[in-house]
Amino acid sequence: MSITQNTTDEQYKNAEWLEQQYVAEDRSQAEIAAECGVSSSTINRWRNKFDIEKPDTAAFDMNPSGYERWRCRASGRYDEVRVHRLLATLKxxxxxxxxxxxxxxKSGVEWHNTLENVEVLTPAEHRKRHAGDGSAEQTV
Structure with missing residues (x-):
């Protein structure tokens, strides 16, 4: 191994370079490790040594009740907004x-999030819509 190659391979030991790769260029530990010829755990160890973290970003998923939502962690805790409530802001x-x-x-399908399928109701109106279909507990 030449001195030049060794210097290139060990770039991960440079805090600025590692932060540029991991945060600014949004590369994974595995990608950086492959480029440098080391394991992901080596990159993880150096990333932790330099206290390099990616900022929390919003993530889209479905909660256990079937509602689509956007979630984001801020100040150490998660917050969320359900997609049908986001759509309601347009109404x-x-x-x-x-x-x-x-x-x-309106369709009764929690993940059917279209502007035409959502309506804003008072809690009493919402309970009335669900009366008799067994889903009155799902009031959000």
Whole structure:
């Protein structure tokens, strides 16, 4: 192994270079490790040594009840907003109009998130819509 190759391979020991690769270029530990000829655990060890972390980003998923949501961690805790509530913001003039309101899926399918399929209701109206179908507990 030449001195030049060794220097290139051990770039991961340079905090600025490693942060550039891992955070700015959004490369995985495995990608960096492959380039440097080391294991992912080696990159992880140096990343931890330099205290290099990726910022938390929003993630889309479905909760156990079948509702699509966007989640993001901030200040050490997760916060979320369900997609049907995001859509409801397009149906009102002021966000305050959604306070103390429920957003109902007309089709009854929690993941069917289209503007035409959601409506803003009072809790009483929402309970009435679900009366008799066994889903009155799902009031969000």
């Amino acid at each position: 009102v003039d002021e966000l305050a109009e959604l306070e103390d309101k429920h957003v109902h899926h």
